Amino acid sequence: MPRLSEVIAALDALWPAGLAESWDAVGTVCGDPDAEVSRVLIAVDPVQEIADEAVRIGAQLLVTHHPLYLRGTTTVAASTFKGRVVHDLIKNDIALHVAHTNADRADPGVSDALAGALDLRVVRPLVPDPADPRGRRGLGRICELEHPLTLAELAERAAKRLPATAQGIRVAGDPDALIRTVAVSGGSGDSLFDDVRAAGVDAFLTADLRHHPASEARERTPLALLDAAHWATEWPWCELAAAQLDEISDRSGWGLRVHVSRTVTDPWTAHAASTTDSTGAPN
Numbered sequence: 618m619p620r621l622s623e624v625i626a627a628l629d630a631l632w633p634a635g636l637a638e639s640w641d642a643v644g645t646v647c648g649d650p651d652a653e654v655s656r657v658l659i660a661v662d663p664v665q666e667i668a669d670e671a672v673r674i675g676a677q678l679l680v681t682h683h684p685l686y687l688r689g690t691t692t693v694a695a696s697t698f699k700g701r702v703v704h705d706l707i708k709n710d711i712a713l714h715v716a717h718t719n720a721d722r723a724d725p726g727v728s729d730a731l732a733g734a735l736d737l738r739v740v741r742p743l744v745p746d747p748a749d750p751r752g753r754r755g756l757g758r759i760c761e762l763e764h765p766l767t768l769a770e771l772a773e774r775a776a777k778r779l780p781a782t783a784q785g786i787r788v789a790g791d792p793d794a795l796i797r798t799v800a801v802s803g804g805s806g807d808s809l810f811d812d813v814r815a816a817g818v819d820a821f822l823t824a825d826l827r828h829h830p831a832s833e834a835r836e837r838t839p840l841a842l843l844d845a846a847h848w849a850t851e852w853p854w855c856e857l858a859a860a861q862l863d864e865i866s867d868r869s870g871w872g873l874r875v876h877v878s879r880t881v882t883d884p885w886t887a888h889a890a891s892t893t894d895s896t897g898a899p900n
């Protein structure tokens with residue numbers, strides 16, 4: 618059975634901490650490097666529900682995409698919700714390890730997993746990492762569709778292939794427009810509009826698109842937009858990460874049991890479709 622330090626070393630090789638943004642907080646949040654690991658849970662959010670799941674399945678390591686503490690803290694008291702998570706994890710001998718923007722930038726990374734879930738062929742990163750001589754690391758991915766789809770068909774595919782959330786997929790653009798090339802970015806993508814425009818793609822699929830950046834993008838070019846739930850765009854990475862860790866475990870003879878959490882931790886829990894038209898009259 619491997620020690621936590623050995624498993625973390627393998628994870629650091631997949632998602633080197635040096636790839637993370639300077640503002641990010643990646644790496645091990647809690648855990649004893651000498652503790653043995655046999656069961657791992659991978660999830661997007663280090664929230665209480667996920668900590669409870671890690672306890673329930675008997676994991677010794679929880680790997681999440683989002684940091685528990687992004688900024689500094691002066692308390693891990695169990696009277697705070699984050700402190701409660703820390704207490705529950707430590708009391709149950711569960712380590713927490715975070716791979717956030719380092720997993721976004723990695724090859725393969727979060728957006729590769731998103732593209733894979735949608736059956737898109739990755740051509741190159743949307744914002745390449747200049748330090749990568751192979752040109753495969755970076756933020757977002759530019760992808761091609763094997764066969765062109767209409768925007769409506771692509772939205773339907775995203776709704777079907779990504780895990781179900783209350784939000785579903787919001788779409789901006791002509792539903793009949795033919796889509797051949799798509800930029801994808803797991804998580805909040807509206808800081809990437811300039812790069813998406815420069816790439817000249819037909820559509821951009823991401824999450825958390827706000828009114829003004831989306832509206833301005835639509836006014837400038839016919840770029841179609843698909844906005845999924847933040848959690849749903851990053852969840853495919855959990856399956857990719859589990860497959861990568863399984864492969865390392867097999868190669869190393871570790872016998873790890875790697876689980877992917879299917880708990881939906883997107884904060885939005887319901888969606889009420891509008892029932893009036895723009896004049897306020899009932900549909």
Ligand SMILES: [Zn+2]
Nearest residue numbers: 804805847851
């Ligand atoms: Zn995210």
